[in-house]
Every structure is written in C-alpha cells, then in structure tokens.
Amino acid sequence: MLLLTVYTRAGNEFFKQKKYQEAAMHYTEAMKNNPKDPRVFSSRAQCHIHLGALSEGLDDADKCIALDPTFLQGYLGKAKVQFLMSNYENALATYLEGLKCDPNNLKVLDGLRRCAACIKRANGGDATAEDLREILGNFHSNDDLHNKLQKSMDEASVFKNEASDERLKRIESERMARTLEDMYLSQVEQRKETEESLLRVQQEFEQLKIQKEEVTKELQKANEHNENLQGQLLASREHHDWLLSEHDHLLHERDNAVREVEELRQKRGQMLSVLVTAMHCEFSLSELESATRNFSSSLKIGEGGFGCVYRGILRNMTVAVKVLRPGSLQGQSQFEQEVSILSRVRHPHLVTLLGTCSESSTLVYEFLPNGSLEDFLVCSDKRQTLTWQVRIRIIAEICSALIFLHRNKPHPVVHGDLKPANILLDVNLVSKLSDFGISHLLIQSSTNNTTLYRTMHPMGTPLYMDPEFLSTGELTPQSDVYSFGIVVLRLLTGRPPVGIRKIVEDAMEEGDLNSLIDIAAGEWPDVQVEQLAYVALRCTELSRRCRPDLSDEVWNIVAAMRDAATLSSPSSSRPAQDENCVPSYFICPISQDVMNDPHIAADGFTYESDAIRSWLSTGHDTSPMTNLRLEHDELIPNHALRSAIQEWLQQQNMAL
Secondary structure (H helix, E strand, C coil), rough: HHHHHHHHHHHHHHHHHHCHHHHHHHHHHHHHHHCHHHHHHHHHHHHHHCCCCCHHHHHHHHHHHHCCCHHHHHHHHHHHHHHHHHHHHHHHHHHHHHCCCCCHHHHHHHHHHHHHHHHHHHHHCCCHHHHHHHHHHHHHHHHHHHHHHHHHHHHHHHHHHHHHHHHHHHHHHHHHHHHHHHHHHHHHHHHHHHHHHHHHHHHHHHHHCCCCCHHHHHHHHHHHHHHHHHHHHHHHHHHHHHHHHHHHHHHHHHHHHHHHHEEEEEEEHHHHHHHHHHHHHHCCCCHHEEEEECCCCHHEEECCCCCEEEEEEEEEEEEEEECCCCCCHHHHHHHHHHHHHHHCCCCCCCEEEEEEEHHHHHHEEEECCCCHHHHHHCCHHHHHHCCCHHHHHHHHHHHHHHHHCCCCCCEEEECCCCCCCHECCCCCCCCCCCCCCEEEEEECCCCCEEEEEEEECCCCCCCCCCCCHHHCCCHHHHHHHHHHHHHHHHHHHCCCCCCCCHHHHHHHHHHCHHHHCCCCCCCCHHHHHHHHHHHHHCCCCCCCHHCCCCHHHHHHHHHHHHHHHHHHHHHHHHCCCCCCCCCHHHHHCCCCEEEECEECCCCCCEEEEEHHHHHHHHCCCCCCCCEEEEECCCCCCCCHHHHHHHHHHHHHHHHC
C-alpha cells in the first residue's frame, strides 16, 4: 500500500508537469502493487492519450470500466479515445453509458454534444440543441433504458455509500501510508547514517591494521638491526684488540722516526734555503718572448697602470706573464715589491709566482683561466654562475688569505689594493689574491705600538681604499678590512662600488634589504643576507678603530656561513667541474696520479716518492718541472700535504 501511494503521487506530480512518459512509468509501477485499482488504469489511460498511444489508452479505459463499472472516469477516458479515433457513434454510446453513473455530469453532456455534432457533419449537416435533446429524450423515453437507469442510479447510490465508507477507509489508509512512509524515510536515513558509521569504523580498522603491519615490519627491522649491531660490536672489539697491538707497533716506529728526525734537523736549514731559491725560477727574456709569441697582442689578457699581462706556454705550462713598463720607477718598484712579498709567503688563495725575468722586469705567475671576479660581476651571463654558495666560499677564501698575510712573521703584509679585479678565479672558481705591486711589509711604530706603513702618495683604487689611508697616508691591516667589506657588499648586491655602503645601510634601517640582493645568485637565505650585510658594514666603518678583527669576529661568522652553504649545496663550490674533481696540487707532476707518499725535492716541488726516486735513479740531475740542475738528491716528506690528501680521500669515500 505504501509503495502504491508513493508511485501514484509521483505519477500525479509528473502528470501535472506534463511529463506524461514518466507519469505512465510510475502508474505502471503502482499497478504492479495493486492491479485492481481502477484509478491507476484511468490515470495511465490519460497519459497514453496525451502521448498519442490511443490503442493502449483504450485498453486501460476498458480495464478501468471492468474493475469498477460505476467509475465515471473510465467511461470518459474510453469515450475520449474513441472520439480521437473518429469513432463518433461508439464514443456517443460510451458517453451514454457514463451518463448512468452521473446524469448531470457536464463533461458527459459536453461529450454527447460534440459527438452529435461530428455525426451530423459527417452526414452533411450541423448539429443543433434539438438533436441533443432528441438524443437525451430518446434516452429518457425508452422505458427499458429508464428502468435500467433507475436501477443503475439506485445501485450507484449504494455504491456511493459504500464508496463513502471506502473513501474514509482509503483516507485512513492514506494517512497511515503517509505515516509509514515517514517512518520508512526515517529508517532509511537512520540506516544510511548507520552504514556511514560502520564504513568509518571499517576504515579506521583497516588503518589500524595497516599501522600494525608497519609496526611489525619496523620491529622486525629493529631486531635485524640489533643483530647486525651485535655483530659489529663483536667485530669492533676484535678491531680494538688489533688496534692495541698496532699501537704498540706504532710506538716503536715513532721512536725510530724521532731518531730520524734528529738526523734530518741538521739538514733542515740547508734544505729550506735551497727550497726558497728553487721556488722562483729566473727566466730569460728569449724564453718569455717565445712563450708569448713576442708578446703578441692576441695573447694579451689584461693591462694596468704599470704594464700588461699576457697568456703564454712556458716549459709545457700555461702561465700568466706580467710585463712592467720599461723605464718606469713605479714599475720597477712594483716588480721589486711583488718579488719581495711573494717570495716570502705561500698560501692556497694567493696567486703563485713561478719565476721572474730581471732583465725585462717581468713576473711569471700560474695561469687562472676564469679571469677576475670583476669579470663575473660586470657580465650578467657570468654572474649567474656565481651562486650564493660560491660567493660565500669566495668571501671565506679571501678572508683566510688576508688573515694569513696580516699574521705573517716577522712582519705582517698588507695587500693595499684589494678589489674584485685583483681576485682571480681558477677553473673551479676557487679564488686567489693577485697584484701585490703596492703591498707592503709593515714595521712596528715606536710611538703607538702599532704596525703600519706611512706614505705621502697613497696608491690604489679610491672606491675600495680606506678613507683614513687616503687622508693620513697610514696603511694598516685595517685598510684591507675596509676593502674586504666593499668586496663583500658587491658580492651580496651585484652593484658597482659607488655609494654602495650608504645604499645597504639605508635598506637595513628600512627593513628592505632583500630588495638589494643580487637575484642572479639564486635564493639567498635571509640569515646569510643579514649576517653578510652586518659584517660588511662593520668592516667599512669610517674609523678603523671601529672595524672588527678578521681573524676573530669576522672569520667565525664567515667560516660558519661557508660550512652551512657547503652543506646546503655540495656541488655549488665546483660549478665548472664535477664535485669529485681532484685538486691539482694533489697530483704528482710526473705520474699524473693522486700522490700517496708526497715528498719535496730540491726544486721546491712535491712529487710522489716512487716517481721522483725513479727519476733520479735513471740518471736525471735536473728538475722535472724547471729543467734546472738540482743542488742535491735529498727528499723531504710533505706530511701536511699527505694529511690533506688522506682527508680528501676519506671525504670522497663517505660521499660514495
């Protein structure tokens, strides 16, 4: 009963919306639940009529009449179908049958009038009111029909009373149906909520099951790892016992080594003088002319106030040849100054002086193929290769070189002309300080216990020079600190040096420092930017007394930033080659392999022990590098280089 009411209501709703096809489908479902309800057949007959399915509509109307001969809607539907099929006589007869159910029904009377009109027109005339009265009169004058009609009306009265009772029952049933429908919908909603809750519980159960499996796997891995650790512990104990025995053996070897050191100490002073002499070769003018194709302009790679720099091939090595202007007192002074400085100091981030030519006041340096830092800062394409990690590393390298110069014994060294143009870069973008022409060895002042150099004619690049040096002529290590600060600001911002300190200082006060940083370097970390700007502004204070000490405050900050930058991008420090590239000074010049036991020969160069001994044992008495005669064939172990090589090899193994 509930489904019958639901489908019937839905069919009625679709019928009101003139969706006759959908209405007919719902009426059909209602028939399946109650095939003896004449109203459903009558309603579906109306749908068929509107859809043009007249034969189906006629069948439903006949079934409706068969189920309830007193139900007027069945006769109206059947007569309407017959009328649409132009069967006017049968339609007229059907309307007359329906008239028995309700003699005063206007729809029946109207149907009779239309049928009479159509029959009259079919016979060539027009129907009139008299025709209708005649039909009705004949209908009422016929005694038999009249008796039947009276009987039918009596039966209809009985049926109406019964129908009234049935209607009350139907109303009650419909009310109950609606109640049951509401209960059904409520139960459906509750069931839906229950199913959703059950689904959530099942999902949570599945997740817990997965978590349990993962925990079980982790526990198994932990047990396996524990077993491995126990095995490693056992192996470590065995290794510890071996180390103890090895320690005793090494103690014995150490005693022997101490005795050997005592024997070598007597030769040390003699060897050091030989090494310093052999470190810088004296080249002839003809060699330099041959190396540079008579100082061809096509090989010129730089030009300054005191001379020109050429690239050349000298003794199978690519070198940089710096020719000072002849006849210039300043040029001669620069020549003597650079030889004096570079003959006393050696550092990984100072350019290496390979030799000189006194005849032409020429200096021969190692060749750094990437040019100067200035070249990278002014060229937008090159500047992009200077990532922020590389820039921080360069800052740390220059800082370490300056600390080394300022702590030189017995006299500190001040560069005096620190700027990007005097910072050269090798193939791995490793930086080296160059151009020591105006550098000076400092002596201690007798008045204020400070080390300085005083001149009446300060030389250098004004935008990078210490303001106090310009005004007083006093050159101190703090003068290099000022220049270092300007270089840091240029690496941070990529801007030219003019007014750069004021620009950065204003940006920091306004909290807009990020708008100044060089985006070509990539995404700078905010902490690194603020620290570099702080260090640079401290270094460029107008008063040298307010500037920090490079070896203390500055180095602690710069070294920490360098280490952090290396961890964030291990490959950034080697943009031009693979990060596993072997440093050139780890390679033996003879065997071209990484040295295992490096030794220093009389020419000042370091070789693999077996390679140089083989060279000497085959009758050679000249240097493999300089081709000059060796003073002796004594070899000194280079322990510092050996330790550096071993540390590098360990890092490579860890990386793998």
